[in-house]
Amino acid sequence: MVKTKRDFLSALKAFLVITVLTGMVYVFGVLGISQLCFPDQVNGRFQETGYGLMSTAVGQMDYRMDHLWGRPVDYQTIEQDGKIYVYGSLANDAYGSEETIQKQESLKAWIKENSLADSQTVPAELYTSSASGIDPEISLDCAMYQIPRLEQTTRIDARTLETIFKDHSSNVLANGPQEKTVNVIEVNLAIDDLIQFAD
Numbered sequence: 001m002v003k004t005k006r007d008f009l010s011a012l013k014a015f016l017v018i019t020v021l022t023g024m025v026y027v028f029g030v031l032g033i034s035q036l037c038f039p040d041q042v043n044g045r046f047q048e049t050g051y052g053l054m055s056t057a058v059g060q061m062d063y064r065m066d067h068l069w070g071r072p073v074d075y076q077t078i079e080q081d082g083k084i085y086v087y088g089s090l091a092n093d094a095y096g097s098e099e100t101i102q103k104q105e106s107l108k109a110w111i112k113e114n115s116l117a118d119s120q121t122v123p124a125e126l127y128t129s130s131a132s133g134i135d136p137e138i139s140l141d142c143a144m145y146q147i148p149r150l151e152q153t154t155r156i157d158a159r160t161l162e163t164i165f166k167d168h169s170s171n172v173l174a175n176g177p178q179e180k181t182v183n184v185i186e187v188n189l190a191i192d193d194l195i196q197f198a199d
Contacts, residue, residue: 066153070184074133116149140180
């Protein structure tokens with residue numbers, strides 16, 4: 001009986017220590033380090049813009065001719081306690097279905113018709129969504145593909161556009177060598193600023 005009680009107390013102590021270490025110290029430690037080193041990413045990279053409060057970490061549907069086009073977005077929103085929460089669709093949500101392929105082909109044809117870069121192949125990322133469905137970035141090559149259209153519609157020269165792309169780009173490790181990606185929302189906000197300044 002005494003041994004059973006002692007074993008129970010030992011197990012209870014071990015349970016409490018592990019719970020505190022993994023459930024509190026670890027969780028709040030990681031949160032604290034994240035807030036200290038990566039505050040923008042942890043808090044959703046929100047910023048006040050001419051369109052209101054916006055997150056540059058979530059892709060936006062924007063097919064205006066004078067804006068950089070990003071990947072098609074596929075997410076849902078729910079409202080709870082007066083706040084709107086965004087979450088991406090499943091990566092395999094009807095992917096490869098006939099309906100999805102038709103949508104992609106239709107968007108691909110529209111992009112080719114309106115891109116003013118007829119001699120080039122339309123980059124696949126412009127008509128296929130990412131695994132998360134809310135990717136706010138495209139490759140630098142995909143952004144460069146859109147320069148002829150942006151030059152004509154924004155009246156911003158190619159060199160300036162390239163500078164904007166590079167100012168809002170970062171390196172990601174994608175199956176080998178690092179690839180530069182461009183944040184579409186940040187680029188479009190920068191283009192808006194230049195157009196307004198020119199006006």
